[in-house]
Amino acid sequence: MSYWKRLLPHLRTLPEDVTSELASEVTSEKEDHALLTNKEESFVTYSNLKDEVSFVGSGLNQIRKGIPYELRDEAGRKWWKFFDEYEYRFNKEYKKSRFWYEFLYPNHTTRGAAERKLLYKLDALIALYFLMLSWSHSVDSYNFTNAYVSGMKEDLNMKGNDYVHTTTIANVGAIVFQLPFMFLLPRYSSHLILPLMDLGWTCFTFACYRANSLGEMQAYRFLLNAFGAAYYPVTQYVMGCWYAPDEMSSRVSLFFCGNMLGSVTSGLLQGRIYDSLDGRYGIAGWRWMFLIDAVAISLPTVILGFFLIPGIPSKCYSLFLTDEEIMVARMRNKRNQVNDGVETSKLQLFTDRKLWKKVFCTSTFWVLVVFDTCSWNNMTAYSGSFALWLKSIPTYSVTQVNNLSALPASLGFAYVIMCSFGADLFRCKWVFMVFAAVMNSISCAILIKWDVSSGAKWFAFLTTYFSVSASPCLWSFINDFLRFDPQVKAITWIAIYSFSQSTYAWIPNLAWPTTESPKFKTGYTTSLVFGAIYGLWTFVVLFFYKRNEKRHALGNGIILYNSSKGETPPEFVHTDMEQRNNYFYLK
Template structure:
């Protein structure tokens, strides 16, 4: 009866009928229960793939195919998870060309998947379910997730950039900040974010993100508000530390959610929206600070930089946090959304099945967080350390977020405070173009690595010019205006990580936060050494460090590509590709003849005859 009642409430909401006014629950997002979810056991939603697994215990009863080695009767039984209705490509690797190493999607998608979209529909492909509901789902997700995370990232970036804007707009003098106080305060703030990320290894796969994230955002908003009243440097540092602690969940939780809804050739464009919010914060912070300093400086006895924190908290951060309770839909297998229909949720689950994305699982099936089995899967996997190096280089080659450009402008006596704030937005404005170029190009051409390498080269050129320093004014402006190429490949990087970790939701949560915490921990102390404020405005050490990390980042992309291709070849069957190599004496696997039938150019699982 409990399930039927929940289902009845769901039908009222999803069919658009007017619910009873006293039933307030129907106006708030809670767990969506579909008819097929009403079962007696706690079967994981993602394991509801039509599959039949010939294990000795025979637990899955839907449609898996078993391949038995033909050499000996006692050979080990292989369990193959083949999905009915999905086209499979049989591919002979004989004579495979060396340059196929650079084909990122060689094993990630079969030829049918690649051909099932026109190039101009790369943002909204329809190549999984071939239904109108799939594109409608993508439209809704871009509003609910993409635009919301853009707005939320803008709010957080605005506050982070406000710290720099406030520093050059009077906060330095008011709080008597000297020497390296600027960078040390940033470091203390980063420590708060790193430490308080760790609990989300446990919380993220177990509790709904549409509750966790908005609550953390409201805490962030409150301490953003508190920054306006800081009377001393110590007080400001305390507020910034707690503020960052509340913001610790944002990056890993948002990427976890994005990776649960989007396909591998869609996600870079959506992470792009996320980073556009970050860039938008850089643009609007300088413009708002310049306008506020001019209009409100001294009003009611408050300095202009204090007004910026007030407006940021009350008018921007708090509304963003409240919207999150309704905008974040959870994950397809455990959806919390007022705006998605039952059919769209089914489509999302079908997309994840084809893309081998396991977005969630029952709590009872998860290993304990202190289980050695869990941590062994994380730390004893080469992929983890490959991604740690990759993300660490990404964090520490970001010249764009060093504040060096604003401090260079401030050092020029020809620019007023208002002009400094207005000019400070130029690199971030160009950064929009750089991020879109890399992220959309990656999804359009299904090739992330080439855009990552190109961005790394541009970043190295920018740093090299600034290391030289004694160059023409135009060369120096070119260098500063291209610093955001250090940020541009980040959507591609995070898309890579999501694709690596799509097979196990708990491993994904733990690994995401472990990678992010490790990388960010280096960002807590490396900038303090590389970008000491006393070296302003030249920062020779900082640009040298960024150049080194940028060069490693570009070269390491090929290492990541190697492990990615190796991983996808291992899971090629799940991607709709049946591999063999006739050059090595291999033939088409026997299960193709026994359990599949050819239709056109592709093979399909044989349909069972009704009894």
């Protein structure tokens, strides 16, 4: 490879890639033999264990060398174990293999420095970059609200519900242009998809500064969001390929922190720009913000993304990960039953009915659709109601409105970190999701009442970001549900997200009409209803999640049987495994 090409992202081919390709050809007709893919871990697939498969469900039926297995008798299982979220996801050895303060960087069974070093690098390459990307997109998005209250409304002659209609038009652009990524995501690397789409986002952010009419602004916002269509699902798809389920929520929280950081900086920057640049060179202050967004914020993230996004472990394009770290990432995925990629030639045809049945004819899809739809529509935080309420108070200047509008998002950092880091620390997402739903419901109830003290109203507005705080846990759930088939994962992610966002495109028109500003009684009532359903639906999701993991318990390192039903440990435990330190290992 030419020297200059080594400075650009390129597909990393490891020795094991060639070995596994040759081995797969030799053993294609010997599915019951061991397929050795690397020096540290091997798989034995038992194709003749029909009796054993019946009691562990339809799991991957793979017993892996070097992995400790827990033999668990289900007899006498207590009812409260239903609330143990990871009861079937991790065995006892996995759960005890870290100290509580190591929850961000657990080593689990490997106990090696390589895994910890890999996680450090992933946090820098993926988590922190996606925080930066989220911040960039959020600044651009929130700036529309800040621009509206900083002179854009008057300059573009916006009246009535023009504000919410423009937001809806922008959302339609994102929804429509998400759909092609069902096809593109499993086939093309994210280090190309995201930067190219962000380049389009940057161009139309720049274009917004020169809009001279409402129709022109609406066209730019539509196209801007069309190029931002890949932003949410692609970032979460990538994170789900690199992080373990008990590491995910805390990393996704950085993504949401970037979103809130955008809200904070958008308000503060708009206030500063309005004071210092309004009218400079004949350009209004709100126009300066769009211009600065594009040139100084969005464009640098486009360039960085091309070099920092590593693709996925099985098709890695990173310039910064070593061969050993890539192998460690692949082994982590094998242990966690994460199938991150499939060769393009082995993907099902996009028009194959069987593929679409895998997506839409499963309970998982519909359970997650309801969950994500409620999550989208309970978010009072993104309604712009706080800024519009401040604008309705005559004692606040434009600068003060912009500065104070940053307060809820600033507190939102604490809410998101508490819920997401707590979920990984205690390995229990559902508790924090229900807590966030309760807090959001209290906030909405106060604002529905409206005729309350000023302090109560401030409390309600400053707690609106509880409607966002549990989203990292939700996305972690979705990633774990969909980890087995990358093609189904891509289609399901986009389908769930598109359906949920499509409801967010028309519900705000009914629930948050600008003419009801600043009370928005309909909007707060709608958020309260969706928030209450969201909290209750968490238990439905927990039920389906645990049922799914019980089916894959063997792949999770748990050998199940129930002596109260006359079952005994499967035969392979005695013939093919040996006991060490209360756990069973493949001989």
